Amino acid sequence: MTNRITWILGNWKQNHLNADAAECAEGVGAGLEAALANPVAGCPEVRVGYAPTYLALAAAAPFTRPATGAWLLAQDVAAQESGAFTGEIGVAMLKEAGVDAAIVGHSERRAYFGDTNALVASKVANALAHDLTVVLCVGESLEARDKGEHETTVITQLSESLAQVASSEMDARVIIAYEPVWAIGTGRTASPQQARDMHRAIRTHLRETYGDAGNDRSILYGGSVKPGNAAELLSAGDIDGFLIGGASLKAESFLAIAAAAAQTARPTA
Numbered sequence: 001m002t003n004r005i006t007w008i009l010g011n012w013k014q015n016h017l018n019a020d021a022a023e024c025a026e027g028v029g030a031g032l033e034a035a036l037a038n039p040v041a042g043c044p045e046v047r048v049g050y051a052p053t054y055l056a057l058a059a060a061a062p063f064t065r066p067a068t069g070a071w072l073l074a075q076d077v078a079a080q081e082s083g084a085f086t087g088e089i090g091v092a093m094l095k096e097a098g099v100d101a102a103i104v105g106h107s108e109r110r111a112y113f114g115d116t117n118a119l120v121a122s123k124v125a126n127a128l129a130h131d132l133t134v135v136l137c138v139g140e141s142l143e144a145r146d147k148g149e150h151e152t153t154v155i156t157q158l159s160e161s162l163a164q165v166a167s168s169e170m171d172a173r174v175i176i177a178y179e180p181v182w183a184i185g186t187g188r189t190a191s192p193q194q195a196r197d198m199h200r201a202i203r204t205h206l207r208e209t210y211g212d213a214g215n216d217r218s219i220l221y222g223g224s225v226k227p228g229n230a231a232e233l234l235s236a237g238d239i240d241g242f243l244i245g246g247a248s249l250k251a252e253s254f255l256a257i258a259a260a261a262a263q264t265a266r267p268t269a
């Protein structure tokens with residue numbers, strides 16, 4: 001049995017001006033130690049982080065590692081190293097801003113900004129080539145789920161988005177987030193069984209493709225996660241944390257989810 005890291009990650013999306021970003025980051029930093037204190041027996045290591053807008057990274061950075069345990073994330077990253085790519089932000093720029101990891105392939109990027117699996121694959125490859133951790137998002141539409149095509153949709157997204165990742169690169173720098181599109185910002189959460197079943201399918205694919213290195217990756221769930229449903233989801237098994245939108249915008253609710261992660265026993269099977 002592996003001891004995968006549990007990640008509690010916030011995605012602030014296009015929210016929080018600098019003052020609010022600093023307030024939220026400061027609140028998380030101040031409460032983190034207490035939230036993660038005295039974990040339940042057998043609890044995996046819990047790590048916390050959040051992704052402000054690019055412009056609010058500097059406001060949040062003083063409250064992240066090394067000052068606190070919180071990781072600083074970006075919401076995206078360019079597919080190119082540098083050059084004439086108007087509007088893009090490269091890995092070196094993110095690192096200079098203190099960023100530890102980047103979200104890639106979020107469903108809102110895919111739906112509204114044309115991020116295809118091929119583009120996502122280039123972003124993942126560029127990030128890993130320059131040693132930046134990625135949180136790769138996949139998830140099906142309601143239409144795909146209703147047609148019973150959710151698993152094939154997600155596994156296709158996953159394999160195409162990881163197409164440029166060599167076996168030697170499949171390590172702790174790769175985190176997967178399963179976020180069914182119909183559960184994002186809708187208040188409608190996937191049932192613990194729906195989430196667990198998809199996580200198992202993702203893990204099987206990763207194991208078959210990358211062996212133990214694939215099997216050991218953390219797979220997060222995202223979509224209307226709140227303090228009230230976090231423990232139930234984690235108890236289902238095979239869910240190694242969360243990517244959280246709405247409930248990450250306030251330190252209090254975000255920390256409550258982190259605390260739930262530290263206090264929820266995971267099934268051993």
Ligand code: PGA
Nearest residue numbers: 184185223224244245246
């Ligand atoms: P939500 O967003 O928690 O507001 O549903 C999740 C996400 O998009 O990562």
